Amino acid sequence: MNHPINPLKSDFPVFRNHPALAYLDNTASSQKPDAVIEGVKRFLEFDYANIHRGAYALSERSEHLYEHSKEKVRDLIGAASSAEIIYTYNSTYAVNLLSLSLARSGMLKKGDRVLVSIAEHHANVVPWLVLKEWFGVEVDYFGMTNDFEIDFADIDSKMTPDTKVVAVTSASNVTGAVFDVASLGRHVSEMRDRDGNKPLFVVDARQAVPNYAVDVKHLHADFLFFTAHKMMADTGLGVLYGRKDLLKSIQPALSGGGAINWVKKEAFAPAGLPYRFEPGTPNVIGAVSLLHAIEYFESIGGYARVEEIEKPLIAKALDRFAALGDKVRLIGPKDPSQKIGIFSFTLLGVHVSDLTEHFAKYDVCVRSGYHCAEPLAAELGIDGTVRMSLYLYNDENDLDAFFSALEGAIASAAE
Ligand SMILES: Cc1ncc(COP(=O)(O)O)c(C=O)c1O
Structure with missing residues (x-):
């Protein structure tokens, strides 16, 4: 050598x-540094317990680290609040949670259209096709130029007043091409659907966040997702960012313990944000691993x-x-x-x-x-x-x- x-x-x-x-093979997943492995080991040896349910010190420490992990993610992607950061299990799960929640909330229904790029990973295609099968939502694709860039003319030709969602990857996991998602976000923010609303702009940042800086406001992203294991953290943790005002108006497709304020025999009231989108015990260990991965990432520059x-x-x-x-x-x-x-x-x-x-x-x-x-x-x-x-x-x-x-x-x- x-x-x-x-x-x-x-x-x-x-x-x-x-x-x-x-x-x-780093596009598939990344290796883990000592800082993450040792950080998780320390957590399991000294601080681990389930969160949100215990008044004892161990549970409080565990919860503090879980929340701190979200604060780190908030800062990393320029979100306004950690209430906008939902932990899921991977990117794929994040899109499914989002797409099904939009359908449940009546924000995507029969005849509405979702426009995605032809370069999407199946994670950002199949959940929308499920809505097509299930609810009659239409899915259409916009193309790329010969230089593998977003074809804005094609987008304009595919946009209709029924287009309710535009979803795009920040970078292709096949070609490596980085899309100008900020310009697309700006473009989408100037459009109006048949109800006078801007289409929702969804960004798959799985290939971006580990490699280059992403700011949800700069991108005009309404929703954005990525996966922790691609950024040196553990498997089994995905991040779904959602704009707070939108999250407030969406009913989660999944629910259960941890995601509710109260339950009676016939009804329930959802918890506040972001917990209403995180039913059941979350991946606390994954969250702590992401905290250490981001700290390591910062420490090396x-x-x-x-x-x-x-x-x-x-x-x-x-x-x-x-x-x-x-x-x-x-x-x-x-x-x-x-x-x-x-x-x-x-x-x-x-x-x-x-x-x-x-x-x-x-x-x-x-x-x-x-x-x-x-x-x-x-x-x-x-x-x-x-x-x-x-x-x-x-x-x-x-x-x-x-x-x-x-x-x-x-x-x-x-x-
Ligand atoms: C661009 C992109 N989006 C989404 C995914 C799905 O990620 P996950 O397997 O973590 O759900 C991948 C996986 O490689 C990807 O490259």
Whole structure:
């Protein structure tokens, strides 16, 4: 190895335990630093109890950490209050909670339209299609330009007075293209539906929040969601942000203990915000892990540090892909300023799952398939890709391992 090792690697036990590992599947999930693992361990050893129900010190400490985690998230995404931060179980669960709650509240009904981008992850497609099946809500798609940017002309052609929701990802989990969500949010905020209301603007920030700064006000986001495990925290925790005035007017699709003020045999009254959207025991351990993940993220320099590490790697990876010739087809923007560290590609004559197995032999962790974005694959005419993706602990040694394995596959394919 000729390149300096990324010093952040030493903060992650997985890399100490597997020094030869080139972990390049970060779009799917991220590795966990000592700060998170030790923070959760300390919590379980000293402070753990169920929250909201105990007057004893352990429960109070547990609750304090749960709430503190939400305050951290509030600050991270520029929300006005932690009452706007709902903890779910992942991004997918967050969209389902939102879509079903909008339907339950009569804010989406038969004939209403939801407009999503063709680049969405299934998480931001299927819950809306469920509303189509269940309630007759229409789902339509807007496209991308040849540069993988949002096609605003196509949006305008698809908007109708029945469009009640516009939902978009901040960055594609297949192409890595970063969408100009702020401009879209502004555009949507100037539109009016048949009732004179602005369509709701929903942002899938799962690929954004771990990589670059997101501010819900700047984006004009009414709702926004992301997943903690992609940002070095535990699995099983999703974040749903909702504008407070909207959350107040929406009836949660799910309810039960913890989400109510009182219950009688025939009726109940919902709890205040955000608890009315969090029935049952929440993922307290996940919340504490996210608290430690954000603290760790801040301690290493936050988004400025991510950019400092990832931007040069993205540029180098693009150059190295370009040098491989036309047998390798890289899908997505070729300009490093337009993308995050996600690289999806095919190799002529080699099936994508054979290719990922080839990478695995060299301890290079990548993923193949449609990456839960089948409408996008159909649009681009691709039958799956291999996806390599970076995060803040990667370095040029990882890129070397990846490209040397890829060059080996190219050479074998040519034999
Ligand atoms: C853009 C995007 N949105 C949503 C999801 C779903 O996230 P989760 O599996 O955490 O629900 C993913 C998963 O990769 C994604 O990349």
